[in-house]
Amino acid sequence: MTSGLPRSWETIGVGHMVVFHESPDDGWWEGIVIKREGDLLTLRLRDFPKQGTFVRHINTVALVNPGLA
Secondary structure (H helix, E strand, O other): OOOOOOOOHHHOOOOOEEEEEEEOOOEEEEEEEEEEEOOEEEEEEOOOHHHOEEEEEHHHEEOOOOOOO
């Protein structure tokens, strides 16, 4: 199990990796949560951290399977 992968949307927190949609042309990207305020997540791209930040509602991100408990 990877500690940076949340097991549910409710447990998403700073440092966790999620997948988020950028646009129909750019697709889905791995993002690291850098801030959570209620149901809003501020993310940075995992592989391009200097690209800026993105704000997404928690219901619009996908979880990565963390493996067996």
